[in-house]
Amino acid sequence: MPLRVTVWGENVHEQEEADVRARYPDGMHGAIAGAIAALLGDEVSVRTATLQEPEHGLTDEVVRATDVLTWWGHAAHHEVDDAVVDRVCDAVLGGMGLVALHSAHYAKPFKRLLGTSCSLRWRNDGERELVWTVDPAHPIAAGVPHPIVIEAQEMYGEHFDIPSPDELVFVSSFAGGEVFRSGCCFRRGAGRIFYFSPGDQDYPVYHEPSVQRVVANAVRWAAPQVRHDVPDSPESPRGWFE
Amino acid sequence: MPLRVTVWGENVHEQEEADVRARYPDGMHGAIAGAIAALLGDEVSVRTATLQEPEHGLTDEVVRATDVLTWWGHAAHHEVDDAVVDRVCDAVLGGMGLVALHSAHYAKPFKRLLGTSCSLRWRNDGERELVWTVDPAHPIAAGVPHPIVIEAQEMYGEHFDIPSPDELVFVSSFAGGEVFRSGCCFRRGAGRIFYFSPGDQDYPVYHEPSVQRVVANAVRWAAPQVRHDVPDSPESPRGWFE
Amino acid sequence: MPLRVTVWGENVHEQEEADVRARYPDGMHGAIAGAIAALLGDEVSVRTATLQEPEHGLTDEVVRATDVLTWWGHAAHHEVDDAVVDRVCDAVLGGMGLVALHSAHYAKPFKRLLGTSCSLRWRNDGERELVWTVDPAHPIAAGVPHPIVIEAQEMYGEHFDIPSPDELVFVSSFAGGEVFRSGCCFRRGAGRIFYFSPGDQDYPVYHEPSVQRVVANAVRWAAPQVRHDVPDSPESPRGWFE
Amino acid sequence: MPLRVTVWGENVHEQEEADVRARYPDGMHGAIAGAIAALLGDEVSVRTATLQEPEHGLTDEVVRATDVLTWWGHAAHHEVDDAVVDRVCDAVLGGMGLVALHSAHYAKPFKRLLGTSCSLRWRNDGERELVWTVDPAHPIAAGVPHPIVIEAQEMYGEHFDIPSPDELVFVSSFAGGEVFRSGCCFRRGAGRIFYFSPGDQDYPVYHEPSVQRVVANAVRWAAPQVRHDVPDSPESPRGWFE
Numbered sequence: 026m027p028l029r030v031t032v033w034g035e036n037v038h039e040q041e042e043a044d045v046r047a048r049y050p051d052g053m054h055g056a057i058a059g060a061i062a063a064l065l066g067d068e069v070s071v072r073t074a075t076l077q078e079p080e081h082g083l084t085d086e087v088v089r090a091t092d093v094l095t096w097w098g099h100a101a102h103h104e105v106d107d108a109v110v111d112r113v114c115d116a117v118l119g120g121m122g123l124v125a126l127h128s129a130h131y132a133k134p135f136k137r138l139l140g141t142s143c144s145l146r147w148r149n150d151g152e153r154e155l156v157w158t159v160d161p162a163h164p165i166a167a168g169v170p171h172p173i174v175i176e177a178q179e180m181y182g183e184h185f186d187i188p189s190p191d192e193l194v195f196v197s198s199f200a201g202g203e204v205f206r207s208g209c210c211f212r213r214g215a216g217r218i219f220y221f222s223p224g225d226q227d228y229p230v231y232h233e234p235s236v237q238r239v240v241a242n243a244v245r246w247a248a249p250q251v252r253h254d255v256p257d258s259p260e261s262p263r264g265w266f267e
Numbered sequence: 268m269p270l271r272v273t274v275w276g277e278n279v280h281e282q283e284e285a286d287v288r289a290r291y292p293d294g295m296h297g298a299i300a301g302a303i304a305a306l307l308g309d310e311v312s313v314r315t316a317t318l319q320e321p322e323h324g325l326t327d328e329v330v331r332a333t334d335v336l337t338w339w340g341h342a343a344h345h346e347v348d349d350a351v352v353d354r355v356c357d358a359v360l361g362g363m364g365l366v367a368l369h370s371a372h373y374a375k376p377f378k379r380l381l382g383t384s385c386s387l388r389w390r391n392d393g394e395r396e397l398v399w400t401v402d403p404a405h406p407i408a409a410g411v412p413h414p415i416v417i418e419a420q421e422m423y424g425e426h427f428d429i430p431s432p433d434e435l436v437f438v439s440s441f442a443g444g445e446v447f448r449s450g451c452c453f454r455r456g457a458g459r460i461f462y463f464s465p466g467d468q469d470y471p472v473y474h475e476p477s478v479q480r481v482v483a484n485a486v487r488w489a490a491p492q493v494r495h496d497v498p499d500s501p502e503s504p505r506g507w508f509e
Numbered sequence: 510m511p512l513r514v515t516v517w518g519e520n521v522h523e524q525e526e527a528d529v530r531a532r533y534p535d536g537m538h539g540a541i542a543g544a545i546a547a548l549l550g551d552e553v554s555v556r557t558a559t560l561q562e563p564e565h566g567l568t569d570e571v572v573r574a575t576d577v578l579t580w581w582g583h584a585a586h587h588e589v590d591d592a593v594v595d596r597v598c599d600a601v602l603g604g605m606g607l608v609a610l611h612s613a614h615y616a617k618p619f620k621r622l623l624g625t626s627c628s629l630r631w632r633n634d635g636e637r638e639l640v641w642t643v644d645p646a647h648p649i650a651a652g653v654p655h656p657i658v659i660e661a662q663e664m665y666g667e668h669f670d671i672p673s674p675d676e677l678v679f680v681s682s683f684a685g686g687e688v689f690r691s692g693c694c695f696r697r698g699a700g701r702i703f704y705f706s707p708g709d710q711d712y713p714v715y716h717e718p719s720v721q722r723v724v725a726n727a728v729r730w731a732a733p734q735v736r737h738d739v740p741d742s743p744e745s746p747r748g749w750f751e
Numbered sequence: 752m753p754l755r756v757t758v759w760g761e762n763v764h765e766q767e768e769a770d771v772r773a774r775y776p777d778g779m780h781g782a783i784a785g786a787i788a789a790l791l792g793d794e795v796s797v798r799t800a801t802l803q804e805p806e807h808g809l810t811d812e813v814v815r816a817t818d819v820l821t822w823w824g825h826a827a828h829h830e831v832d833d834a835v836v837d838r839v840c841d842a843v844l845g846g847m848g849l850v851a852l853h854s855a856h857y858a859k860p861f862k863r864l865l866g867t868s869c870s871l872r873w874r875n876d877g878e879r880e881l882v883w884t885v886d887p888a889h890p891i892a893a894g895v896p897h898p899i900v901i902e903a904q905e906m907y908g909e910h911f912d913i914p915s916p917d918e919l920v921f922v923s924s925f926a927g928g929e930v931f932r933s934g935c936c937f938r939r940g941a942g943r944i945f946y947f948s949p950g951d952q953d954y955p956v957y958h959e960p961s962v963q964r965v966v967a968n969a970v971r972w973a974a975p976q977v978r979h980d981v982p983d984s985p986e987s988p989r990g991w992f993e
Contacts, residue, residue: 118384118428120646131500140382141456142360144500152505155750155928157909162604162699162734171910172750172928183883183922184897186360186456186498189433196909196932198924201505202881202898206922214383214428215646250646256428258373258386263394263443266639266656362888397686397992399667404846404941404976413668414686414992425641425680426655438667438690440682444639444656448680457888492888508881508898602868602912615984624866625940626844628984636989670844670940670982673917685989698867698912740912742857742870747878747927 027070028248031091032058033083035098036075038226045226053097053224053231057126060237061095061244069244076101083109093122093247095240096129099226105133114138118214118255122247124240127224130185135220138213139188145205146182149227152200154178156207156223156235163194165208165219165242173235179225181205187220195239197222208239215251219243269312270490273333274300275325277340278317280468287468295339295466295473299368302479303337303486311486318343325351335364335489337482338371341468347375356380360456360497364489366482369466372427377462380455381430387447388424391469394442396420398449398465398477405436407450407461407484415477421467423447429462437481439464450481457493461485511554512732515575516542517567519582520559522710529710537581537708537715541610544721545579545728553728560585567593577606577731579724580613583710589617598622602698602739606731608724611708614669619704622697623672629689630666633711636684638662640691640707640719647678649692649703649726657719663709665689671704679723681706692723699735703727753796754974757817758784759809761824762801764952771952779823779950779957783852786963787821787970795970802827809835819848819973821966822855825952831859840864844940844981848973850966853950856911861946864939865914871931872908875953878926880904882933882949882961889920891934891945891968899961905951907931913946921965923948934965941977945969 034054038045049056054073062071074082076098088094094113098105113134117123125135130143156173158166182203188211195208207222221239224230231237276296280287291298296315304313316324318340330336336355340347352375359365359380367377372385398415400408424445430453437450449464463481466472473479518538522529533540538557546555558566560582572578578597582589597618601607609619614627640657642650666687672695679692691706705723708714715721760780764771775782780799788797800808802824814820820839824831836859843849843864851861856869882899884892908929914937921934933948947965950956957963 114382137379138382140356140380142497144498146501146503148503148505150505153928155930157930159909159911159930159932160696160915161910162696162701164734167734174750180503182503183885184498184887185885188430188453188455189886189919191431193915193919196922196930198928198930200928202508202879202924202926203503204881204883204885204922204924204930206885211430212644212646213430217646250648250651255384256386256426259388261388261390261422261424261445263390263392266444266658395686397688399688401667401669401688401690402673402938403668404938404943406976409976416992425643426645427643431644431677435673435677438680438688440686440688442686444637444682444684446639446641446643446680446682446688448643454886454888459888492890492893508900598866621863622866624840624864626981628982630985630987632987632989634989664987666987668982672914672937672939675915686992687987695914697914739868740870740910743872745872745874745906745908745929747874747876750928 028068029090029092030061030069030071030244031087032061032071032073032095034073034075035101036077037100048229053226056231057095057240060231061241064237064241065244076104081105081109083113085112088112088116091121092249093124093244095124095126096132096134097126098132099128102131102133110134110137115255117216117218120215120249120252122216122249123218124243124247125218125220127222130220138218139211141188142186145185146203148180148201150180151177152180154197154199154223156195156197158194159196160192160194163192164246165194165239167242169238170235175223175230175233177228178223178230179227181222215253217247219247269310271332271334272303272311272313272486273329274303274313274315274337276315276317277343278319279342290471295468298473299337299482302473303483306479306483307486318346323347323351325355327354330354330358333363334491335366335486337366337368338374338376339368340374341370344373344375352376352379357497359458359460362457362491362494364458364491365460366485366489367460367462369464372462380460381453383430384428387427388445390422390443392422393419394422396439396441396465398437398439400436401438402434402436405434406488407436407481409484411480412477417465417472417475419470420465420472421469423464457495459489461489512552513574513576514545514553514555514728515571516545516555516557516579518557518559519585520561521584532713537710540715541579541724544715545725548721548725549728560588565589565593567597569596572596572600575605576733577608577728579608579610580616580618581610582616583612586615586617594618594621599739601700601702604699604733604736606700606733607702608727608731609702609704611706614704622702623695625672626670629669630687632664632685634664635661636664638681638683638707640679640681642678643680644676644678647676648730649678649723651726652722654719659707659714659717661712662707662714663711665706699737701731703731754794755816755818756787756795756797756970757813758787758797758799758821760799760801761827762803763826774955779952782957783821783966786957787967790963790967791970802830807831807835809839811838814838814842817847818975819850819970821850821852822858822860823852824858825854828857828859836860836863841981843942843944846941846975846978848942848975849944850969850973851944851946853948856946864944865937867914868912871911872929874906874927876906877903878906880923880925880949882921882923884920885922886918886920889918890972891920891965893968894964896961901949901956901959903954904949904956905953907948941979943973945973
């Protein structure tokens with residue numbers, strides 16, 4: 026059975042800004058989905074979903090049939106319906122993987138699952154980002170150059186207000202001198218979450234083979250180990266296990 | 268300046284059940300506040316607040332004047348106003364300490380700050396709980412017997428659906444054989460959170476000196492290192508720090 | 510390519526004590542190797558090595574050809590040659606997996622890789638051990654009953670003087686009331702280490718299907734992600750990566 | 752009782768190189784000791800010890816009378832006597848704090864306590880280091896500018912082959928683009944260990960007030976919570992705690 030991947034895109038910049046549309050003619054979600062499909066081949070079946078679809082394309086049926094969800098959003102976080110956020114968070118706690126990309130640090134499901142403000146320092150100045158691997162034996166770092174060189178990117182800098190990651194995989198530096206924990210693993214409930222910061226709409230970052238490699242590795246890493254509903258608190262008589 | 272401690276109590280069992288009232292004539296919050304004051308003396312100034320007060324006794328003024336908040340709730344989690352939950356969570360992210368006690372594993376602020384279901388296994392059968400220290404050099408374990416013996420307690424057992432604690436201090440076993448991560452530290456934003464499971468309304472657990480010692484140690488440990496509002500994401504021009 | 514597993518056994522109790530030999534006619538290493546081979550089939554090729562062989566059966570050639578090493582020792586830790594310990598530790602830092610079993614908490618490679626005393630509380634009284642899963646989505650817990658019931662075992666109790674595990678998978682309780690962090694993951698260099706405490710020579714623990722399942726899962730989990738020599742500190746001229 | 756601090760210096764560069772002696776007329780250990788004494792005042796009593804003294808100045812008596820040991824070494828790691836290394840490591844496991852500075856990443860006690868190669872990437876090119884706080888509520892970051900700007904320093908870069916730190920406090924970037932986990936907390940046995948990378952003999956880094964503040968904060972943080980011998984494994988009859 027292939028891993029069922031849903032690539033969610035907010036799809037607002039692509040609709041409203043000609044330069045973004047030129048950079049990503051199939052949308053950022055299209056570029057991301059294409060990269061995952063190309064790199065993982067038969068291992069995956071990939072579909073996309075966007076904000077503008079009914080229930081943002083994340084109906085109960087779709088979420089139940091999704092093993093790993095990737096999420097890119099920026100301009101319209103507040104337009105994401107809370108019922109869909111509930112559904113996504115419940116699915117993650119029950120085992121679905123979540124790969125949160127770039128400005129998804131402020132996406133509702135990411136913030137709710139982590140519990141902190143997820144704020145950070147930023148500057149859109151087209152400067153060089155170097156993505157360094159601090160955990161070279163981590164599966165998400167497999168085949169990734171050290172460092173990844175991204176010629177132009179938005180700067181995201183510390184302090185990044187997240188819980189201490191369960192595993193820290195990448196740390197970036199920027200031409201201006203800032204650093205950022207750019208690749209972070211979290212485990213919440215039965216689900217695995219990976220946050221990866223490269224990828225602004227103003228730069229062709231998702232066309233970079235190394236960035237695509239990270240996203241594909243993350244999809245593989247975030248595959249569910251188990252899948253169930255969000256657990257209740259069972260009353261358990263003495264000796265129930267005997 | 269003494270550490271300003273607010274002991275929050277749901278105060279429902281004490282009002283509705285004669286045996287709980289007999290066990291805790293000043294309420295569980297009264298017993299907890301008294302223990303903290305007795306053990307920490309001039310180091311602290313302690314007040315109580317309860318669900319039944321306006322804004323549950325947690326007005327903006329009170330929360331701003333609180334360094335560490337302890338929280339006990341069980342029967343009426345759903346009655347806690349979401350605006351108060353927002354205020355408490357924001358204060359924790361900005362540096363206020365939170366000590367969540369027993370059934371507060373399901374309290375709204377605790378669940379929201381952790382992001383998981385916080386479910387667990389349980390049985391109210393008055394059985395012996397042994398609380399073992401797994402991190403003897405942790406400040407919360409200072410002066411605590413190994414193990415703490417609690418003759419009768421409600422059983423809380425694994426799986427406890429929490430994020431992996433940043434520091435695990437205590438693990439309990441029960442006469443029926445279950446185990447539970449009973450003393451867990453989390454750091455969220457600028458705030459420190461300690462969860463401690465002993466303490467059901469049906470048993471005189473908060474009168475136990477060893478349990479009181481843990482709660483007092485936790486209050487000290489959770490003292491704010493800094494205090495600020497929940498951070499925004501500042502735009503930072505290149506070289507802003509030079 | 511199958512995963513190459515070497516099961517190392519001290520093989521002293523089996524030689525010197527008739528009851529142990531009766532319990533484990535092929536040695537404990539034989540029982541462990543057989544279980545891994547039976548459960549993982551074509552995924553693995555399994556060999557054994559023992560203390561009594563030249564270089565304890567862990568020649569440079571064998572270690573280089575080993576992906577995951579399991580280790581059981583007790584009576585003769587001090588007889589393990591330091592040159593072999595160096596070789597094993599270097600291999601782990603370079604990516605080889607290590608599964609340390611029961612009394613191997615005091616094995617030289619385990620202690621050296623962790624850096625602490627690895628001391629614990631113990632009692633050989635044939636009492637029931639319950640092994641509880643505290644991380645149900647961990648691959649090492651896949652297919653493992655909750656709890657594993659082991660009718661008779663040596664007691665290992667806290668405090669267990671180890672660094673805080675990178676992942677805590679199992680916690681045990683014993684009939685006498687003690688608890689123990691019985692399944693602990695560590696990552697050191699490029700290697701993965703799993704410690705699993707059930708398995709004393711005086712009890713038929715390695716014949717238990719659930720225990721065998723954990724060991725097999727651990728072998729799979731500890732598979733190398735990369736493999737290299739212990740790294741030096743390279744001098745790196747400015748711009749070396751451009 | 753003041754905290755008893757011993758500042759250990761290898762004291763080789765200062766003896767052999769005129770420029771280092773000019774930069775640090777009292778030795779690097781003298782500068783570090785002076786800074787700690789100036790910043791912590793009555794809280795501490797500070798002494799120094801050097802490689803050239805009998806038992807490197809770290810006799811059993813001195814180590815027993817030391818609450819926190821700071822360590823700087825570079826050119827002569829191999830000259831440190833293994834008996835002294837044993838004594839220092841045992842003291843740390845028993846509760847003594849250790850602050851390892853810069854090239855002490857390769858000091859014998861540091862490597863032995865961590866168990867990994869502690870290798871890193873380096874370049875001595877006098878370039879700007881920016882030290883960023885990634886855990887602003889950590890006591891070691893109190894009063895520390897964000898970032899610390901060090902105009903000229905040796906570059907230390909990833910990959911730094913250490914176990915995942917129990918707490919990550921600082922991450923540095925360098926003018927050449929590399930990043931480094933420059934402030935890392937570890938807990939081993941009952942002891943606390945802090946590694947801080949700024950501070951090469953070729954630059955006046957220990958005269959920087961911000962660097963001095965970090966070292967002083969680290970000394971305070973590493974203060975023993977308990978102090979005992981390295982623990983054995985006690986046999987414990989059933990019910991020993993009743």
